[in-house]
């Protein structure tokens with residue numbers, strides 16, 4: 487049985503390189519652990535969706551919770567899922583457009599279809615906040 491975790495955290499002013507290095511670690515580690523997901527960064531906060539076997543997710547959440555690059559990791563949702571929303575992505579970086587007016591439209595296009603309505607709404611709200 488697969489699980490899906492959704493959390494937010496705080497990381498003011500991380501450089502592009504630091505965010506890239508998080509994505510590199512994800513690409514390096516997640517495939518062998520059967521973890522997939524997506525990551526958004528708005529310059530102040532992360533939102534990450536993680537999916538995989540419960541034991542792999544619990545172990546990763548411990549590592550992520552101890553990572554000094556962010557604080558205040560707060561789980562918004564944990565649920566069992568029948569199938570992955572992000573099967574092809576070790577960790578997809580979802581870009582938030584500069585222009586507020588086009589953010590929603592762009593995200594509607596970029597977010598995977600298999601997300602629940604509720605999860606999709608949380609991600610859209612996060613990404614369209616200013």
Ligand SMILES: Cc1cc2nc3c(=O)[nH]c(=O)nc-3n(C[C@H](O)[C@H](O)[C@H](O)COP(=O)(O)O)c2cc1C
Pocket residue numbers: 495508511512513514515516532534546549550551553555556577
């Ligand atoms: C917001 C955030 C998301 C992260 N997501 C992942 C992830 O999906 N997979 C992963 O292996 N590491 C992730 N990390 C990095 C881990 O905290 C840790 O630095 C990394 O797993 C160490 O990998 P290494 O032992 O290969 O260097 C994330 C870190 C942050 C701050």
